[in-house]
Amino acid sequence: MIAARLALSELRRLAAGTLPRLALLALVVIPSLYAGLYLFANEDPYGRLHDVPAALVVEDRGATATDAVDGRTRDVRYGDQVAERLTGGEGGFGWVRTSQRDAEAGVRSGRYDAALVIGPSFSADLVSVADYRPRQASLTLLTNDANNYLSTTIADTVVGDVRDAIATQVGTQAADEFLQGFGSIHTELGAAVRGASELVDGAQRLASGSTELVEGTGRLASGAAQAADGAAALAAGTRALPSSAGRLADGAGRLSQGLGTLRDRTSTLPDDTRALATGAQQVAAGAGEVAGVADEVAAGVQQLDAAATTAREVLDVRLAALVDAGRLTQQEADEVAALAADALGGVDALDEAVARAAGRLDELGSGAAQVATGAQQLADAAPALSDGIATAAAGGRQLASGTAQLRGAAGTLADDLDRLAQGTAEVSTGAQQLAAGSGTLAQGASELDGGLTELRDRLSAGLGAVPDLDRATEEATARTIADPVTIAKDELARAGSYGAGLAPFFLSLAAWIGGYVLFLLVRPLSSRALATGAHTWQTAVGGWLPGVLIGVAQVTLMYLLVTYALDIVPVHGAATLGLLVLASAAFVAILQALNVWFGAVGEFLGLVLMLVQLVTAGGTFPWQTIPEPLLSLHRVLPMSYTVEGLRQTLYGGDLGTAASYAGILAAVLLAALAATAWAARRRRTWTPTRLQPELVL
Template identity: 55%
Template sequence: MTAVRLALSELRRLAAGRLPKLAIVAMALIPTLYAGLYLFANHDPYGQLEQVPAAVVVQDEGTTTTDAETGEETERDFGRDVADQLLDDGGFGWVETSQADAEAGVRSGRYDAALIIGPTFSADLASAGEFEPQQASLTLITNDANNYLAGTISDTIVGKVRDSIAEEVGTEAADTFLRGFASIHTNLADAVDGANQLLKGATSLDDGLADADEGAHTLADGAAQAADGAATLDGKVGTLASAVGQLDDGAGQLASGLGELRSKTADLPAQTKQLADGAAQVADGNAQVAQYGREAADAAGQVLPTLDGARSDAADALDQGRSDLDQQLSDLCAQVPDDATDLAAQCEDLRAQALDRLDTTRADVDGALDAQRTDVQQAVTTVEGASTKLDQLADGSRQVADGASTLAGATPQLTAGIASAADGADRLADGTGQLADATPALVDGVHRLADGTGQVSDGAAELAAGTTKLADGSGELKSGTQDLRDGLAEGLGQIPDLDDQTREDTASTIGNPLEVRNDSLSSAGTYGAGLAPFFLSLATWIGAYVLFLLVRPLSTRALAAGRSALATALGGWATPAAIGVVQVAAMFAVTKFALDIQPSYGLLTALFLVLVSGTFVAVLQALNVWLGAAGQFLGLVLMLVQLVTAGGTFPWQTIPQPLKAMHQFMPMTYAVEGLRQLLYGGNLATVTRDVVVLLGVLVVALGLTTLAARRQRVWTVTKLQPELVL
């Protein structure tokens, strides 16, 4: 309780009077003012870039591009497109103006940056498609004397514009390139088809020449044989005259015989017609008989199911009758008096004999029925066989009728043919007479034929030799054409054949081959929220620092009274720590509700800020207790060191090596790290480590203060009259 009383006593001392109370309120609000103003001023500067003036100058003269596939010309003005993109949503507040005005504006500070698009910008971008590549360029004018970050941001914005243009132009160039592949593929496919047709023609030519070569040799052989035959014919033509005379006599006899045959077959068509009509009547009768046979077979097939049904009904009736007889006899025997034992036994015997006789009768009936069913089955089988034979008979008779009808239909043609043959024989006889008259002239022609076939034989031999050479050449043509076809087909397989969608997707990927996906494990949201951990930690240190401008680090009365060193140290720490709680509460409320920076872990963030404040108060208390005014100055120096080593803005790995070594030993390092995790929804295990480190610093600082309080029980001249008082 001594530490609590000391803290309350210090609070009463501080609150004694109006100005001290106002001073306490001011100290409580200093961290809020510091952090709130900084975070408010830097809440979202990138969202206000449209207020930053910048100039864009368009000097581009445009260019004409030619579609590689259709040959159509298109006017392009990439510079105008870039300017429109910037004026529409280009980050800065872009204004289109002249080059002179833009340069003067950047020099005077009226514009923070100027972008100049040169006159050959479009032509340079399109030059690669004409195979006269020129790298297009944009001129960015900045002035660090106006604002360094404005120049840096300008570089970033123009870089994005450059990437966008490069992607658009690269995609368009890749699309044109792929369209060229499509044209090449189409033309090469036509060439392959032509080569296939050429190969087919060469193959046909080779086959034809091979056949021609074979035919030429065959012709040569045939011509030689014809020459030999003609010579032989020439030697035997003398006997032709006598043979023609004999032929003339035979033709006369043939004409006489065929005339007699024609007269005897004149009545044959009518006779065959009568035969066909009779055969048709027989076939109809047999078909009707076969129909009767099938009906009889169907009726016979129904006998067995009917017989089986009747037998089943009779069996059911016998079973029911036996059951009724058994019941009636049982009822009759049951009416016998109990004292007539012999009569009851006789009744039971009679009932058993009756049932046995009934069963025997039923067995005899079943046997008789089985025998009858077997006879009926045989009869049904016989009827069905007869029906089948009748069907065969009907089919055969129908075939006979059809054949007779066909014969009747063909007989007129036969008689007409005989008559025609008789007429032809008459004409043959006339012709042979004429042939006999012309035979002498034929003998003379045969002599001339023998001479001509000799000449044909010599020409055919020469033709065979020429076709052999031609066939050899066509084989080489076929081989070369096949090699051409195979080479074109192989080249066609190596050229891509893309559909429109695949070509567009491929061109887009070539124009922009890399996509960066932002997969953030945690996000601050705005620039101000990103700086919040650093500014909150720094404001907490400043709040703790100004407290000791008014609050005494140790109670002089407690030291003079010989109070416990630990109680004195805790009493001196509790008062500024309590005011520190008010400081962080006000700062947290303004940050959350006024600046709309929403922590992922709200309660844990508030408690962590309380721990940070208490730790910073303990560190500054220890410095003040041990070093006095020099310790208070050292607290300011320590704040400056932590500004650059805590990694609140840039990553701490980027600071120079001497300062980098101090990063792990500064308490603000762990305050910034813990607030980042709590504000952005990071790793709570890291927060646990930061809490342990800050608690360790708090305990060490309070321990050093306790040790100093123990030593300050002894009063010295330096303590009574310090050399430096702040």
């Protein structure tokens, strides 16, 4: 009760008279003026940046960009796009397009706070990546801290945002063309896979046909070798035919001469008929030999003809198969068939010639036998022979003529058989080469099949690895590649404006100022209470309560002004007002203790303590950025906890954290009151210094 009476008495003293009342009103209003003016001035400075003049210089000459997918070109002027973005309201400042000389002069003189210069090669540098000669495009920012340091900082941020936006745009276009190129690659690779599959099918057919070719050419080479051997044997057998035919011709000539002599000398017929019978028998024996050789030759030629016919049939079948399989053209097959026909055609002619010669030799043998029989009959019946001599002479002439023809045919037959042997040998060699070549072809076809199969499989695997995106996915992917990170804000507590962000600091500072000015009028302790010997706690609280009551009026008015006039509405209004009241009470207690302990010096220390807390409370920048030893002071001075607590209540933070800060302020309050009570105990004793202080304010 003593403390309440002391407080009421002090309030009556302060309200006694018009000027004291006005002074008391001023004490109540001062914190609201301080906090209100500061918060009003800093309510939304970023929203008024358009009033800050800045120069914009666009020297970009533009460039031609080539589409990497379809090769189409387009003209781009990224410098103009940047200018439109800045002057269209996204640039923050009030941008004015001008020349570089004017921009530099304006920044130097302060007419412009900053200037942005877009160089002549800006667009060309941005599209240089498409030519694989990449160059970074640059923006030149002219600033002058002598104009305003924060303008430079804000200009850096604005230009950085513009740079990010242009980089995202260009990166999106480049990524889009890149992904479209993947689509083209996928399409072309799909066509390549289909072509490779067709090649694999053709290679498999080639391998199968080449295997059949190897088998056919092997049989052809074997048949050709047999034909060559037969032709060689036939040629060797017919080499004795010309000499035998010569002997036969000689014998036929002599026979003709003998028949002539016989015709002329029929008078000696009995003797001559015996000689004739002997000669006829010799002729019959020679004709038999010749006929036997001719039969052997005819048999050999028939075998050769059969082998040649077989070889021709086999060759025709294989050539037709090769043409059907596409391994040989019809013209090449016809040339091979013509070559074989030329080589084997002589066999047919030889067969006919030998058959005719054999027939004639058979006739000759038959005739010789008849001559021998006739000669014997003539010898037995010489008188009846003279009539047949003329016929025999005529037959002798025919025999001589036929044997002469046989001699010529035998020579021709021998020559033909030699050529046949040579031709069949060449055919055999060619067939062997063809067989060897077909084997190489078969091996190559097998390797080709394996290589093409591997190519098809690898192309198929590559096709699966190349993305095939639809247009919407391409565009979304391109945007993500160009701007892969987005910031999703999860605001646990939000100030809402720059002014609201500074409110905890200015409200705390205003509460301290309000407590500081109180003791310009309010007495920290009642001298009468000290003189009457009242309890020191009651005296301390009695001196503290008037300041607290005025402080409540100060922070209440300040709270109403900030909430309703400046529209900074606290999320937790009651907690905010309660914390302001507690902070004001704690600040009043601290300032009371300083005044009680140090008098006029205590008032000066209160001002110094306000200045120290101004830089240590962390009201603007995070308190962790404060250097030592100020950082240590941040942890022990009360305004730090007032600022942190008001942030929780104003923005909707953690009330538990705010309560802990309130607990620290309450502890500071009690400690300050205890210090005042201790000082009140000491002040019961009057000293010369108290009676006549060295410094009076």
